[in-house]
Amino acid sequence: MLLIHCPYCDERRPELEFGYAGEAHIARPPKPDDMTDAEWETYLFVRTNARGRHFERWRHIHGCGRFFNAVRDTVTDRFERTYKAGVPRPGEADGWTGETGGIV
């Protein structure tokens, strides 16, 4: 079983307490009326589908209940880092460049 670090509980907890919630950092467009059908379709359905490092949402549904984000490698299934919802993608606002020091 995977152990996933919840940034709110600040503990590594068993995978079965968590729910997966899709790709992270996808903001709802502020003015959907101004969008073409193709743009709206892209917002709704088109995802990165990364092979490798992926930024994604998880929810500690059978724990503290909170949504948070994770950096996971889709090839190795390794969680490089988790972080609270609402903070920028690691590497954008801080100096994070990879796995080192990110995992608890």
Place this chain on the structure above:
Amino acid sequence: MADPVTIAWAPPAARYSLRTRAPQGLPPILASAPFADGHALGLGPDEWLLLLPDGTPPPVIDGLHALTDIGHRNLALLVEGPAAATLIQGGVALDLSLDTFPVSKATRTVHDGVEIILWRTGETAFRIEAWRSFAGHLHAALRLAAGDL
């Protein structure tokens, strides 16, 4: 010889779910603390379970908050005895040793597929809260496992 573990239904209690972002006199996440005539359990960064004597009216909370009576939603089991942690460990994927799950720690988790709130009330004593419709299964699963101890 005394039983290595006993499993008993907890007496009726008043239960309130409290949500607030300005906690005062409440324990941090994953901890418990005395509250009024009972206890508060820190389930999340802004969520607490208040366990109070049966019939206690809603407590007065300062500031913006949401308080919901969930007294009839849950039942609780009291699991006590030298083998209590070993028994619960059979269905819970958390490390229940005393250094990682000390006395007074509380958290929501899963026991054998049933969502529970696990609260360590003593070195050899736990209170397990579960939704009413799952409590029968939880009780049966614990009793079955206790037969193997």
